[in-house]
Every structure is written in structure tokens, then in C-alpha cells.
Amino acid sequence: MKRIAVLTSGGDAPGMNAAIRAVVRRGIDKGLEVYGVRHGYVGLMEGDFFKMELGSVGDIIHRGGTILRSARSEEFKTAEGQQKAIKKMNEAQIEGLVVIGGDGSFMGAGKLTAQGFPTIGVPGTIDNDIAGTEYSIGFDTAVNTVIEAIDKIRDTAYSHERICIVEVMGRNAGDIALWTGLTSGAESIIIPEATYDYNDVMNRIKNGQERGKMHHIIVVAEGVCSGEELKKEIKDKLNLDTNVIVLGYLQRGGSPTAYDRMMASRMGGKAVDLLLDGEEGVMVGWKKGQLVHATFEESAKEKHAIDLGDYNLARSLSI
């Protein structure tokens, strides 16, 4: 193998640039030529490639977002779209592809490998919801960004004795909500993986008020409902007024933490090593403190799960 390419796909996540840097520099160090693909699978179908040098990834390890840009593509989900991409890569004599993204992106990568083109996946999404890995690049930074925001929201909630609902991302997973709820001391955490009812929220608010604690922070995962929907329910069912804060894209940006830079460097480097070892159609993962890899199909079978022990702990600690 002489020439490989790298792309980022799906929602951007802090640490993606550090992963691109690792792929490019590990590849060059191992004697490969490395091409960048602009705009994810959209650029792959258009042949929007450019040769990357050591300096192309200088001064990006600390930057959020992705220098390659990202996109979501409907056309790439079709067999024609995938054939188009393979044709463009063959024309450019690219022999292997590293895809940095989430499970939707890996489904696309798996399709390329099924048609004979070697691909390796590197998990990158703030949601930390990818099956087959305990960690996805960007999660640690997003959690730290959210708790910084909640710490500030807490100052106002405390001063004005308000109930605040903080809506966080996560798609269908509650990882961001659970980690940020526990580590910011949120009084209620609502996640898709655990059932909750309004009486419970009411009891937690009332118990606090009886102890003279008049403020209350509820962290709700977007996979359960929006902050506005929750506000309406709480008004209808409990007749309480709340303030809603939707953190939105704030959670996806910013300089990656040391942990994300480390994981991105490890995973990006590993992806290149796997391609050179002749592996294809596999994703890099992190399990029990070790880098692992497994096929996209095997990985997809493992359901991503959060630790409900942490959820129960949060309920004991944040009252």
C-alpha cells in the first residue's frame, strides 16, 4: 500500500483534528502518501482530494472542528454513490481510507469494503454512542464544556432560586447527560436509558425546598425530549415555572482536552497501522483501557450501554 486517504464525516467533534494529524503523520512516517478528502463522503464522490504533508497538519492538535470539513450525504447511501467514490479513489490511486466519524459513517465505510475497498473507522462523536467502543473522540471535551456551562447556570439558579432545565446532546444516548449531571451536581438527570416520572422530579424539588434549597437543575438528554417539551410538561403537571437552556452546538466546539488529544492520537495512529497490516472493514475501539479493533459488523452487534450504577449514584449524591 502506497497511498491512503482520510476523511471526517457526521457531526464534528473536538479531537478530530488531532486524529487527522495522527493519520497523516503516522502514514508519512511509515512511508505512505496521505491524501485529505474535503467534506466527508460528498468530497469522496467528487474526488475532492489533496495531498497532505507533515506541515498540512501543523498547529491543529489544539483546534476544535475539522480542517477537512464534514458533511452528511444521502447520495453516498446508495450503491451508485459508493461506486462513484470507489472510482474516484481508484483514479487517484488511493488504496486505503480512514474514516473518522460515528456509526452512520462506519456503515458507509463498511459498504466500501464490501465492494473491495479497504477502510478503517476511527470513532469520533461527542455523543459517545458508538457500538464496539467504550470511548469516542470528543466526549471528554464536550462533557467539560457542558459542566463549565452548568456551573455558571448554577450561580444564577442559586441567586434567583430558579429551576433550570439544561438540554444536552447525545442523540439517543444519555452519556453526556449522565456524566455532566453527575459531575455538575445536577439535582435531576433525565436520560433515555432510565425511566423517570414527574412525581419523582417533583419530590426531588420539594425535598430540596424543605431543606431551604430553592434552586434545582435538571439535565435532560435530547434523546428523551427537548427542554421546551419538558418545561411544558412540568408546568402542566406540577404547575412550576422553569428556565430552559439549550446548549446546542456549544457542546461540539472548542479546544480538545488532553484526554481527547491522546485518544485521537492513539486511534489515528492505530488506523494507519491496521491498514498496513492488511486489515479492512474494521473500526478502532477502546475497551478496558486498551486499543482494540473489530469488524464494523461485529462492532455494530454490541449495544452501546451506559453504567446505570453511575445513574443511581448521581441520584444519591445530587439531592
Ligand code: F6P
Ligand atoms: O452526533 C452529534 C450530534 O451533535 C447529536 O448529538 C445531535 O443530535 C446531532 O449531532 C445534531 O447534528 P446536526 O445539527 O449537525 O445535524
